[in-house]
Amino acid sequence: MKNSLPYYPASKRYHDLDALRAFAMLLGIGLHGFMSFVPLPLPVWPAQDVNQHNGYLFALNAIHGFRLQLFFLVSGFFTAMMFRQRGLRGLIKHRAKRILLPLLIFTIILSPTIIGIGIYAINANRGSNATLWAAAKLGDVEAINRHLAKGADASQLDAAGLTPLSWASLLGQAEAAAALIDGGANVLATDYDGTTALHCAAFMGESAVASLLVENGANINAVSNNGDTPLSVTEMDDGTTWFIAGLLQIPVQEEKMVAGRSEIARMLKARGALPSETGAEEPMAWLYPLVPGFKPIVDQLPGWAQATAIVLVINWLLAIIPIFQHLWFLYYLVLLVAGFAAVTWVARKLNWKPVPAWIIASPLRLLWLVPLTFVPQFFMVTDFGPDTAASPIPWPPMLAYYAVFFGFGALCHGQKAFEKNIGRRWPVYLLLAIPTLLLARHWYELRGSLFVTGESNELSHLLYNNLLCSLFTVLYAWLIIFGLIGLFRRFFSGGNRRIRYISDSSYWLYVMHLPPIMLLQIWVSDWPLASAVKLLGICTVSTVALLVIYEYAVRYTWIGTMLNGKKTRHNANSLG
Secondary structure, eight states: OOOSSOOOOTTOOOHHHHHHHHHHHHHHHHHHHHGGGSOOSSOOSSOOOSSOOHHHHHHHHHHHTTHHHHHHHHHHHHHHHHHHHHHHHHHHHHHIIIIIHHHHHHHHHHHHHHHHHHHHHHHHHTTOOSSHHHHHHHTOHHHHHHHHHTTOOTTOOOTTSOOHHHHHHHTTOHHHHHHHHHTTOOTTOBOTTSOBHHHHHHHHTOHHHHHHHHHTTOOTTOOOTTSOOHHHHTTOOHHHHHHHHHHTTOOOOHHHHHHHHHHHHHHHHHTTOOOOSSOTTOTTTTTTTTSTTOHHHHTTSOHHHHHHHHHHHHHHHHHTSOSSGGGHHHHHHHHHHHHHHHHHHHHHHHTOOOOOHHHHHSGGGHHHHHHHHHHHHHTOOSSSSSOOOOSSSOOHHHHHHHHHHHHHHHHHTTOHHHHHHTTTTHHHHHHHHHHHHHHHHHHHHHHOOSSSOOSOOOHHHHHHHHHHHHHHHHHHHHHHHHHHHHHHHHHSOSOOHHHHHHHHHHHHHHHHOHHHHHHHHHHHTTOSSOHHHHHHHHHHHHHHHHHHHIIIIITTSHHHHHHHOOOOTTTTTSOO
């Protein structure tokens, strides 16, 4: 199938871009290796290490800020190259084999495996009292007193944003709650969403703990960020209750909870407790318990904007269901390849002219690339950088965001200026990326996210902070991508057998790394070792084990053929 686009020799091999794509994949292993050492706002990761540090969060943000953007850019380049070599039909057939088929097969295998590891982690973590919060969850009074004697803060928030007293209240650990109060825990202290320990006890129907808290001065009319009082949470609907309990990994005994809530409600009403400030008629009232801090923002929106927000939030909630787990990027790549096929078909029918080289080669390209990526980034506020959505229902801002990187990579193929100019001043790009990242992080901390409260809930402040955060975030992504393209072109343009082997294996390593990483993190989470030692060990053991499996059970089998094309031991050591 012929086309009118510029021709590039089919024999040319881009060793630097092969290595760059592998680099992006392998960074994912390190990124997920950080997860247990990062103080997360919600317990969404199965392991939380006893030794955590915000430095790992910074490293995670730095990697997440460019890794998959780089991957999609290189993928767009190779997609355009394959189109020119094989035509549209050949491209679709090849990508179905190498992307769609692995996505389906490994999703079926890995999704239940990862869910099982999460269940295993819940059971494994229940036996640990290595931290004050863990001891409060277990009701281990002896361990609580030991931690307090060593100077632990009885009212400090953990990675999930809850105090030890809140955890004891949620899980009905009355003796633990009493020990914490005796040890100086503040019964008026609030969690990350403005709730108190009394809110927690009322929510789970733990009447004994609720009585203890009230007797020790808890505020029966405390109002959370969502406008909820302890009395109002006793009337929380079943869907929201199960959702929040699931996020916090709390078992629910429905009959006990319902009876306990009724008893607590009677006690609170007898003492003059007030109902919730949140009106039942509010269109997004159902969402507020799920996304703390959202209500003050929604209250500042006009009616039409609230209706728009409902549609977006429902789409977002459906898009984040973790069906594909960490393989979601393959699904989005399938969508982008389909979009590429549609655009090239239309371009050929309408005889569109190729894009001028100067649009790609000139340093002024940032003047159109940054605004294009800024717009979808502005609507992604789940965390730092782009959102992560692992459902078959795509999240439009995320798809549009990665489409810019993919599309730019596709435009670069066939342009000689790409090899001559882009990344030529790579040290400058990499140096500029450092202060840009620091500024992006600064405005991110001021803005906050859906699960981390920012500097202000004032809508004007939020929009201003989000604007600057988004601007510096996308600028950082482009600067470091151009810098890495130049760096890899400088040092990895020549063929190297070892680099080629790592490039080939990287697909397998990334697809399969999550189960061993998670298991190792669970097993070593309470070991009294430095976090850096554990992190290095987790990543090394996982990678080496998977490399051995790749060499002896994958590379020369149908799995290796599906991932990288057919290999035989006769030509495995060649560069072809």
